[in-house]
Amino acid sequence: MxxxxxxxxxxxxxxxxxxxxxxxxxxxxxxxxxxxxxxxxxxxxxxxxxxxxxxxxxxxxxxxxxxxxxxxxxxxxxxxxxxxxxxxxxxxxxxxxxxxxxxxxxxxxxxxxxxxxxxxxxxxxKNGWYDENGQKVYYQDGKTQAGQDYVYVQSMDNANTKNWYMIKDGVALSGLQKWFGTYYYFNPTTYLKETNSYVNVKWDNGDVTPYMFDNTGAIVQGLYQQDGTYYYYDPSTYLRVKHDYVPVHWSNGDTTWYMFGDDGKIVTGLYQWFGTYYYFNPSTYVKVTNDYIPVHWSNGDTTWYMFNDTGSIVTGLYKWYGTYYYFDPSTYVKVTNDYIPVHWSNGDTTWYMFDDTGAIVTGLKEWYGSLYYFDPSTYVKVTNDIVYANGNVYWANETGALQKAANSNQAFLYSIKKAAQDGWRQYGVLPSVTAAQAIIESAWGRSGLATKGHNLFGIKGSYNGQSITMRTAEYGSGGYYYINDAFRKYPSNYESVVDHGRFLAQNSRYRNLLWDTNYASVTAKLQQDGYATAPTYASTLNNTIQAYGLDSWDREVIG
Incomplete structure (x- = not known):
């Protein structure tokens, strides 16, 4: 067969x-x-x-x-x-x-x-992978495994190798999947888990959201190091934080704030945020506060900037280590060896001097060939006043430039000369007589009224709303008695002297002495008009004029 x-x-x-x-x-x-x-x-x-x-x-x-x-x-x-x-x-x-x-x-x-x-x-x-109804289905001995698990089985693209897949009731899962309390992403083409990747997840409505998955494939939250830098992913939304300043909470309970830029990378160096600039330490990534630091530019230049206690870059006047500095509002750079205006919120403006280190100046300061004096309490340049500094006596004129005097009496004369001559120009009161009256009535500018209110002539009332109350002696039927009365307070000796000329010009009984060029004639008219009751008042004024050569002031303005 x-x-x-x-x-x-x-x-x-x-x-x-x-x-x-x-x-x-x-x-x-x-x-x-x-x-x-x-x-x-x-x-x-x-x-x-x-x-x-x-x-x-x-x-x-x-x-x-x-x-x-x-x-x-x-x-x-x-x-x-x-x-x-x-x-x-x-x-x-x-x-x-x-x-x-x-x-x-x-x-x-x-x-x-x-x-x-x-x-x-x-x-x-059936054994291995099958395409059924648009899904990848895995069979073993003709059966599919019930439930969901992450399993190591035959690869989809090569029967001779194996790979890991997320399978639920035999069907390979793709896209975003929640498993053991977190999320993983499986490539829709290969069905393999994405690891250490920033993936665009597409939703049913067409929206696309990018998420980061770490080297285990789990979705990233919190601070994450990648490609030599750090990113931060919101623990609630898992989204990468961009252009924001956020707190990072550590396992030991500490909290550190970091800045993340427009690209999501952690910020180092100078960074603009909400209309100002901040600086983040390149080593620690922490915002610098209340410090003066160098910023290195890509062209090799270095510029120093000041950052306040909130970390924002400083502009304007700023107190640091017990003194003040000024930072230009346009360039943010510290001003050095310059005299600049500071504009206050109320609209006022004050000028201050800063030395070659940038610190605000107090005391004597030489600048552009002249010597100036800046009040140690207010930092303001002294003008139209006597200055005592370093054992010397100076007169600070209207610009603040100092003129050294042999003694305080000479300094006092410096302080009133220009005002006395302006009194002649404006009101016709002879300068020499005005100066002699100021010397006698203020005791060379040392009286209480003179030192506290620059009132050299004892004129009562107020000046531009300013006054000072002083105890003064009055004479009545019962003799002398004392009262507290208001006297005019002046910004400087200059205003006091000019106001004296105005006082005489506005009182009709003194009109006879105006524009008189002979000091002896003027002193006689003063006594005659009742300015003072002392019988020797005129002669005392004449002797003072002669002793200090004050009539030379008259010749300077009369010619």
Whole structure:
């Protein structure tokens, strides 16, 4: 009895495509070597198909499938059995998007009496990955695993390797997935978990949100180091923080604030935020406060800036280490060796001097060839006043320039000379007489009224709303008695002297002495008009004028 085997390659419902005859040994080789093959394994004979499932059964099994033609082969001249292997395309699997190929073993029996056919169904056992309804489904021994797990199984793209996939009820998951209290992202194409990547996650509504996933694949929150710098991801939204100053809470309970720029990177160096500038230490990333530091520019230049206790760059007047400095509002640079105006919020303006270190000046300061004096309490330049500094006596004129005097009396004369001459120009009161009166009535500027209010002539009332109350002696029917009375208070000796000329010009009884160029005549008229009751008042004034050569002041203005 002779045994023969033959192979038919056909498509269900189609005509025969090809017939191949071979030997028994070749048949047995196919049956034993192709137990199971995945769709991803390359197969030359099925190169145009997506996946292949191969099952080999015993030679006495008969194939019967609703989409498979029943094949009976009888040999009238022989009682030998023929085994036929059919490679068929399963076109009728409408529930699957994958075209699979199956190798079935079919037993054909020859019976001359009734030609009966014995049919047996054989289903392929699924193993590996299948495309089903647009999903990747993993089978093992024909079954899918229930529940969700992260498993190490055969790779989708190579049956000879393995990889990790997130599978739920057999279906590979992709996109953003929550697992064990955090989120992971699985690539929609490869289904592999993204690690150490900044990924754009697309939502159903078309929105796209970028998230960071660390080297374990977990979504990042808090401070995270990447590519040599740091980023911060909001613990609630997981979004990367940009252009904001945020607190980072450490495990030991400490909190540190950091600045993150427009690109999300942690900020170092100078940074503009909310209309001002801040500086962040390049080593610690911490904002610098209440310090004067150098900023190094890319061109190699270095500029020093001051940052206050909130960290913002300083402009205007600023107190630091017990003194004041001024920082230019336009350039933010510290002003040195200059005299500048400081504008206050109430609209006032005050001028201050800053030395070559930038510190505000007090005391004597030489500038542009002249010597000036700045009050140690107010830092303001002294003008129109006597200055006592370093054992010397000076007169500070209206510009503040100092004129050194031999003694305090000479300094006092310096303080009243210009005002006395201006009194002549404005009101016609002779300068020498005005100076002599100031010397006698203020005791060379040392009286209480003179030192406290620059009132050299004892004029009562107020000056521009300013007054000073002093105890004064009055004479009545019962003799002398003392009262407290208001006297005019002046900014300097200059105003006091000029106001004296105005006082005489505005009182009609003194009009007779105005524009008189002879000092002896003027002093006589003063006594005659009742300015003073002492009988020697005129002679005392004349002696004072002669002793200090005050009549030279008259010649300077009269000519």
């Amino acid at each position: 002779e045994t023969k085997k033959r192979f038919k390659l056909y498509k269900s419902g189609k005509k025969w495509c090809c017939v191949a005859l071979t030997t028994t040994a070749a048949i047995i080789g196919i049956a034993t070597s192709h137990q199971s093959a995945n769709a991803d394994v390359s197969n030359a004979s099925n190169a145009t198909e997506q996946s292949t499932i191969v099952n080999s059964n015993n030679t006495d099994t008969t194939v019967n499938n609703e989409n498979t033609e029943n094949v009976n082969q009888n040999d009238n001249n022989s009682t030998s059995q023929t085994n036929e292997y059919v490679l068929k395309t399963q076109d009728s699997f409408k529930t699957s998007t994958t075209t699979n190929y199956a190798l079935f073993t079919t037993d054909f029996s020859s019976n001359e009496d009734n030609n009966s056919n014995a049919e047996t169904n054989s289903e392929p056992v």
